[in-house]
Amino acid sequence: MKEKEEIKRICREVIERIRPDEEERRKVKAVTDLIIAKINKKASEMGMEANAISVGSTARNTWISGEADIDIFIMFPVDVPEEDLKEKGLALAKSISDRYEERYASHPYIHAYFYDAEGRTEHEADLVPCFSVKNASALKSAVDRTPFHNEYVRKRIPGLEEEVLLLKQFLKSSGIYGSEQRRKGFSGYLCELLILKYSSFAELLRHASNWKHGERIDIEGRGKYKGEDPLIVIDPVDANRNVAAAVSLDSFCRLIDSARDFLACPDASFFALAKKKEMSRAEFVKRIKERGTELVMVLFEAPDEVEDILFPQLRKAESSIAKLIERNGFMVYRSDVSVEGNKAFLVFELLVWTLPQVKKHVGPPVTSKYHSEQFKSKYKPISFRKRIENGRYVVEVKRNYTDVVELLKNELRSCSLGKHVSESIDRGYEVLRNEELRFFEGLGSFFRDYFCVANSF
Amino acid sequence: MKEKEEIKRICREVIERIRPDEEERRKVKAVTDLIIAKINKKASEMGMEANAISVGSTARNTWISGEADIDIFIMFPVDVPEEDLKEKGLALAKSISDRYEERYASHPYIHAYFYDAEGRTEHEADLVPCFSVKNASALKSAVDRTPFHNEYVRKRIPGLEEEVLLLKQFLKSSGIYGSEQRRKGFSGYLCELLILKYSSFAELLRHASNWKHGERIDIEGRGKYKGEDPLIVIDPVDANRNVAAAVSLDSFCRLIDSARDFLACPDASFFALAKKKEMSRAEFVKRIKERGTELVMVLFEAPDEVEDILFPQLRKAESSIAKLIERNGFMVYRSDVSVEGNKAFLVFELLVWTLPQVKKHVGPPVTSKYHSEQFKSKYKPISFRKRIENGRYVVEVKRNYTDVVELLKNELRSCSLGKHVSESIDRGYEVLRNEELRFFEGLGSFFRDYFCVANSF
Numbered sequence: 024m025k026e027k028e029e030i031k032r033i034c035r036e037v038i039e040r041i042r043p044d045e046e047e048r049r050k051v052k053a054v055t056d057l058i059i060a061k062i063n064k065k066a067s068e069m070g071m072e073a074n075a076i077s078v079g080s081t082a083r084n085t086w087i088s089g090e091a092d093i094d095i096f097i098m099f100p101v102d103v104p105e106e107d108l109k110e111k112g113l114a115l116a117k118s119i120s121d122r123y124e125e126r127y128a129s130h131p132y133i134h135a136y137f138y139d140a141e142g143r144t145e146h147e148a149d150l151v152p153c154f155s156v157k158n159a160s161a162l163k164s165a166v167d168r169t170p171f172h173n174e175y176v177r178k179r180i181p182g183l184e185e186e187v188l189l190l191k192q193f194l195k196s197s198g199i200y201g202s203e204q205r206r207k208g209f210s211g212y213l214c215e216l217l218i219l220k221y222s223s224f225a226e227l228l229r230h231a232s233n234w235k236h237g238e239r240i241d242i243e244g245r246g247k248y249k250g251e252d253p254l255i256v257i258d259p260v261d262a263n264r265n266v267a268a269a270v271s272l273d274s275f276c277r278l279i280d281s282a283r284d285f286l287a288c289p290d291a292s293f294f295a296l297a298k299k300k301e302m303s304r305a306e307f308v309k310r311i312k313e314r315g316t317e318l319v320m321v322l323f324e325a326p327d328e329v330e331d332i333l334f335p336q337l338r339k340a341e342s343s344i345a346k347l348i349e350r351n352g353f354m355v356y357r358s359d360v361s362v363e364g365n366k367a368f369l370v371f372e373l374l375v376w377t378l379p380q381v382k383k384h385v386g387p388p389v390t391s392k393y394h395s396e397q398f399k400s401k402y403k404p405i406s407f408r409k410r411i412e413n414g415r416y417v418v419e420v421k422r423n424y425t426d427v428v429e430l431l432k433n434e435l436r437s438c439s440l441g442k443h444v445s446e447s448i449d450r451g452y453e454v455l456r457n458e459e460l461r462f463f464e465g466l467g468s469f470f471r472d473y474f475c476v477a478n479s480f
Numbered sequence: 481m482k483e484k485e486e487i488k489r490i491c492r493e494v495i496e497r498i499r500p501d502e503e504e505r506r507k508v509k510a511v512t513d514l515i516i517a518k519i520n521k522k523a524s525e526m527g528m529e530a531n532a533i534s535v536g537s538t539a540r541n542t543w544i545s546g547e548a549d550i551d552i553f554i555m556f557p558v559d560v561p562e563e564d565l566k567e568k569g570l571a572l573a574k575s576i577s578d579r580y581e582e583r584y585a586s587h588p589y590i591h592a593y594f595y596d597a598e599g600r601t602e603h604e605a606d607l608v609p610c611f612s613v614k615n616a617s618a619l620k621s622a623v624d625r626t627p628f629h630n631e632y633v634r635k636r637i638p639g640l641e642e643e644v645l646l647l648k649q650f651l652k653s654s655g656i657y658g659s660e661q662r663r664k665g666f667s668g669y670l671c672e673l674l675i676l677k678y679s680s681f682a683e684l685l686r687h688a689s690n691w692k693h694g695e696r697i698d699i700e701g702r703g704k705y706k707g708e709d710p711l712i713v714i715d716p717v718d719a720n721r722n723v724a725a726a727v728s729l730d731s732f733c734r735l736i737d738s739a740r741d742f743l744a745c746p747d748a749s750f751f752a753l754a755k756k757k758e759m760s761r762a763e764f765v766k767r768i769k770e771r772g773t774e775l776v777m778v779l780f781e782a783p784d785e786v787e788d789i790l791f792p793q794l795r796k797a798e799s800s801i802a803k804l805i806e807r808n809g810f811m812v813y814r815s816d817v818s819v820e821g822n823k824a825f826l827v828f829e830l831l832v833w834t835l836p837q838v839k840k841h842v843g844p845p846v847t848s849k850y851h852s853e854q855f856k857s858k859y860k861p862i863s864f865r866k867r868i869e870n871g872r873y874v875v876e877v878k879r880n881y882t883d884v885v886e887l888l889k890n891e892l893r894s895c896s897l898g899k900h901v902s903e904s905i906d907r908g909y910e911v912l913r914n915e916e917l918r919f920f921e922g923l924g925s926f927f928r929d930y931f932c933v934a935n936s937f
Binding site: 232233234235236253272273275276277279280283313314315316352354356357374375378379380381383388389390392395396411412413414416425 | 689690691692693710729730732733734736737740770771772773809811813814831832835836837838840845846847849852853868869870871873882
């Protein structure tokens with residue numbers, strides 16, 4: 024009982040800190056309304072049957088103070104040809120922006136800047152053209168689903184917005200908020216659904232602390248999804264979709280772990296963001312010396328692609344290179360990948376990074392006459408070192424690589440690396456170890472996280 | 481056809497070299513007869529109903545020139561009490577020797593020395609008391625079987641003696657003659673049976689080159705033996721016994737391998753004994769440096785026990801220590817054991833002999849709540865390094881041993897070492913690496929064999 028009170032007290036405190044005040048809410052609404060009005064006016068001038076709506080956390084009052092992302096979807100009738108939607112939709116969005124960038128997620132969209140009287144950026148917004156489909160199962164593309172999500176949540180969330188804010192802040196603090204490939208955590212929409220399911224932040228944590236692998240949440244009870252993800256949350260607007268498909272096993276487990284820890288010892292620190300102090304090069308060298316491991320980095324220019332395409336390729340490369348390393352007899356202790364600024368890199372921390380010249384090559388069983396003859400004729404030049412161990416021929420051969428850096432310098436291209444990573448590596452890459460690492464922008468925070476891990480532990 | 485002629489030519493040549501000449505045979509027979517006469521005379525003086533017989537290779541004309549071992553069995557009636565046989569049998573044997581040593585195989589026996597006129601040792605012989613049982617299945621002890629083996633072979637081998645000699649010399653050259661635990665090769669009796677089975681040395685090789693694991697030879701066709709040894713040769717005088725039980729998988733394979741090589745390229749070198757040049761300490765250091773491995777020796781005083789008891793214990797210790805080494809994260813490349821003079825030792829050649837301080841300790845799956853709580857409370861002091869990998873808790877702990885020599889110096893006694901080895905190690909041992917090795921008597925020939933392997937390869 025006392026702990027429940029304590030949780031309530033902490034949550035009230037946190038809410039005061041992260042809830043947007045009246046002023047912020049008013050401002051966001053005013054900007055949003057203004058942009059929508061501009062789009063609708065322009066559309067009618069251009070003779071287009073388009074209708075702009077506000078979606079996302081700012082449309083549902085579930086954004087954390089200071090982090091308002093204004094998302095405007097420009098809805099076109101389904102009979103508009105796809106090419107027209109892309110062309111005219113983007114043209115419309117561009118025409119009302121003071122400045123813009125064309126971006127791409129599953130579909131192209133416009134990131135728009137709006138200036139103040141002095142010509143400085145005052146507001147930003149994402150402007151996304153989409154089709155106004157009849158229902159979420161008649162999608163023409165993934166973005167068409169968003170207005171349905173918006174409607175579903177907007178109707179049900181009022182009164183629970185603060186619980187959503189608490190959950191988002193809690194996840195941010197654990198480093199697992201956001202469904203992007205770099206993080207593989209919990210999206211904003213997923214947070215809202217979890218709160219709709221359990222009605223409060225604290226109640227969600229109580230359930231999460233008992234979650235099992237494959238946990239299934241189906242608010243509408245109509246789920247048809249058959250996948251085997253760690254967490255399955257059926258999309259209320261699309262019974263075939265798992266909203267939590269992007270949540271990795273480890274993100275899933277980190278929520279469970281943090282939930283248990285918080286319920287056992289409620290503390291405001293569970294909502295604090297990690298200190299952003301970077302690790303210095305000197306600290307890094309000291310740390311690596313203490314550990315006694317060898318840290319080897321494969322460094323190259325970050326391919327000009329969005330992170331959600333890049334990170335899966337980097338992780339594929341990581342696993343393929345780790346296999347190369349272990350196949351050659353070395354031992355990987357840990358590995359990780361990242362993109363910081365214009366650099367992409369893979370890091371391998373090794374338990375064994377040098378090996379003796381000599382290598383045992385195990386041949387066929389002696390009793391297998393045919394294979395024995397093949398083997399003996401193949402290894403004739405070194406047959407004076409041939410011996411029998413456990414009924415098999417054994418020869419000693421010279422190891423191809425006695426040092427892991429040499430291996431990576433020569434054999435990296437034989438790994439399956441993914442298209443863009445592979446192309447960038449073909450243009451050149453470095454393999455650096457321990458003190459050879461140069462501390463470019465962002466590497467200090469990467470190693471802070473690598474060595475210290477999130478503060479939820 | 482040409483090769484068959486070549487094999488015949490080589491065999492004739494070898495036979496000329498290894499067959500005892502008339503003079504040697506006469507002398508061995510004379511000495512044997514003399515000792516038997518002495519024993520029988522003495523027995524009747526002592527009022528004992530005992531009867532000495534000649535057994536073994538000298539009794540069957542199957543010894544290699546210069547290597548005559550005279551074996552005399554003193555047979556007592558089965559109704560003599562076992563204590564009397566031991567006491568009086570040994571007393572009788574001692575009484576006719578000029579000097580003797582009491583030895584022990586499966587039963588105690590006397591190794592006797594006979595002097596010439598000047599008091600120098602002229603002949604030696606093993607004198608073994610046994611029971612004169614009715615048949616080989618009514619044994620009172622393993623030695624009682626020998627007279628039956630003797631009878632079986634003596635009756636059938638005449639005319640095939642030279643084939644036995646060729647086989648013995650061939651096996652010696654391959655390093656697999658002798659059933660003692662140090663070698664685990666082919667006994668003299670086994671050689672005789674193989675020749676009885678295949679009628680000639682060359683014919684045996686032809687069959688051996690096609691042998692499979694579990695090869696079964698049953699001359700009398702009455703075998704009941706059920707074991708799963710690599711080679712099974714049913715004892716013609718005891719259907720439940722495998723005469724080849726002591727032949728290890730690798731000795732079995734070495735015969736197969738040598739047989740194929742000899743048949744493919746017949747050469748007198750297959751009957752030559754390895755050059756006995758020892759490896760010097762300097763050569764050893766050079767060789768180990770070339771290989772790049774670390775050679776670690778566990779050295780202690782050889783327990784005062786016969787080798788057939790010692791070697792199985794050393795091999796047990798070898799496997800148990802190798803497991804200790806690998807359990808601690810190091811990597812064994814090869815290992816071996818031996819006894820040379822009054823030193824016993826185990827040798828481990830390592831691919832990885834040092835490791836970083838840091839060690840990953842993998843805990844329970846996060847979703848297993850009970851075990852997670854146990855784990856987290858156990859590792860509370862280092863919980864700031866806790867992280868989640870593949871759904872499991874992982875902590876970094878300090879490795880107990882970062883150097884394999886430290887490990888062996890501290891943890892050797894935790895291994896299962898066998899009674900006598902364990903007792904000797906309790907009295908003190910050394911762990912030495914590479915250049916630290918002192919080259920005591922016999923170590924040079926051990927390393928010659930370790931690095932160069934038998935000349936049959």
